[in-house]
Amino acid sequence: MTSQLEFAARSAFAQVLNAWRTRRGLSKKQLAASMGYHPSYISHVESLRHHPTFEFACRAEAVLASGNEIIEAYTGCLPTGALEPAARSGYEPSPMLPxxxxxxxxxxxxxxxxxxxxxxxxxxxxxxxxxxxxxxxxxxxxxxxxxxxxxxxxxxxxxxxxxxxxxxxxxxxxxxxxxxxxxxxxxxxxxxxxxxxxxxxxxxxxxxxxxxxxxxxxxxxxxxxxxxxxxxxxxxxxxxxxxxxxxxxxxxxxxxxxxxxxxxxxxxxxxxxxxxxxxxxxxxxxxxxxxxxxxxxxxxxxxxxxxxx
Missing domain, CATH: 2.60.40 (Immunoglobulin-like)
Structure with a gap:
């Protein structure tokens, strides 16, 4: 069962991701395409249905250029080892991602x-x-x-x-x-x-x-x-x-x-x-x-x- 602390951490990360995506004027589908993920993956992360990975956070930072705010939200809030790799959720990043x-x-x-x-x-x-x-x-x-x-x-x-x-x-x-x-x-x-x-x-x-x-x-x-x-x-x-x-x-x-x-x-x-x-x-x-x-x-x-x- 997801602890309250982990849930709060994931929620904080999702809020930062959503805020920067909105600021850059990108839809969830556009951001997913730019990062090399399945179109629904951004929605799943923002709605807390999927655990983000460190690679996901790095790619989001590369596209959204938040001044490392996205990385800090990930590393500062999420407990070490608590997240599943993206591959386990069925959303393997494309090797040709921009x-x-x-x-x-x-x-x-x-x-x-x-x-x-x-x-x-x-x-x-x-x-x-x-x-x-x-x-x-x-x-x-x-x-x-x-x-x-x-x-x-x-x-x-x-x-x-x-x-x-x-x-x-x-x-x-x-x-x-x-x-x-x-x-x-x-x-x-x-x-x-x-x-x-x-x-x-x-x-x-x-x-x-x-x-x-x-x-x-x-x-x-x-x-x-x-x-x-x-x-x-x-x-x-x-x-x-x-x-x-x-x-x-x-x-x-x-x-x-x-x-x-x-x-x-x-x-x-x-x-x-x-x-x-x-x-x-x-x-x-x-x-x-x-x-x-x-x-x-x-x-x-x-x-x-x-x-x-």
Whole structure:
């Protein structure tokens, strides 16, 4: 029989979990999917029908980013050894759960120079799961005409987006990473960055973190005037920057799309000595599947007035 002390501890944990889930705007089903659990498992934990495990608490913390309040509720309230493993309840976590990887910090910068867009992304990646991570997924979106799908399709059929043309390179720490194409479409590529190369394999083991960096370039004729980062993993902090020549007189706006809707922002602006302008968005505690997007348009070319005869 469950003791009053244990019941009170589980109730306190469930209240903390519910409060943070509500604060992040996630349904029980959405949170369960993000953590890699059966859709009904969150409901069972919040209604005290199932005992949570320490792994469950860690995955909830990875997704909800409570500042360790969820972990403290678990370790501070629940008696040691009182909980059953999730596997015994029939809700074994998926080995492909998104919460296996947490992005502690990401800096993504797009630079326009000499009719090329050059993108560089740096991620501080941590493995919060219970098994080694061997790949890190990446998606490259470049749609030149996002509002004209027919025109866009024709462009990329004539000039397909190919990894070999992008000067793509990736590294984990000091080690180069192999790259595999997992899916292609008209205006995007899905890649898997491998924690390994021809010389060695270096999986990211549970509890470890490393800095993953990758870069590529796309001609302006194939790249639309937008730069977007989608939160596909729990992300503590995200910085999205756009560097453009000041002479082009670009107007830049920003927006964040999430479950809560669309919210517009004004990027910060910094003028550099090299004649460029850096437009930046810095966000924290983003909801999963949120999209942080910068859009811009260049000033129309100035046309000189005709001289009098």
């Amino acid at each position: 919460a296996t990887i947490v992005i502690e910090d990401e800096l993504a910068t797009l630079t326009y120079t000499d009719d090329w867009y050059v993108c560089r992304v740096e991620r501080l990646v941590r493995n919060v799961g219970d098994r080694p991570v061997t790949t890190c997924p990446v998606r490259i979106d470049v749609d030149r005409f996002p509002d004209q799908p027919g025109v866009s399709r024709q462009l990329y059929q004539e000039r397909p987006l190919r990894l070999a043309d992008l000067d793509f390179a990736a590294a984990a720490g000091e080690e180069l990473m192999d790259v595999r194409v997992t899916r292609t479409s008209d205006a995007y590529l899905k890649l898997a960055l491998v924690f390994g190369n021809a010389r060695a394999r270096f999986p990211l083991y549970p509890g470890e973190q490393t800095r993953v960096a990758y870069s590529y370039r796309v001609p302006a004729s194939q790249y639309g005037q937008w730069f977007q980062r989608e939160v596909r993993f729990p992300t503590r902090a995200l910085t999205v920057s756009l560097r453009l020549p000041e002479s082009l007189g670009a107007e830049v706006g920003a927006e964040v799309l999430s479950y809560a809707g669309i919210k517009s922002y004004t990027p910060t602006v910094a003028h550099a000595d090299d004649g460029t302008v850096l437009h930046t968005m810095r966000m924290r505690e983003l909801l999963l599947t949120s999209q942080v997007r910068l859009r811009w348009r260049f000033a129309a070319p100035r046309v000189s007035a005709p001289r009098a005869a």
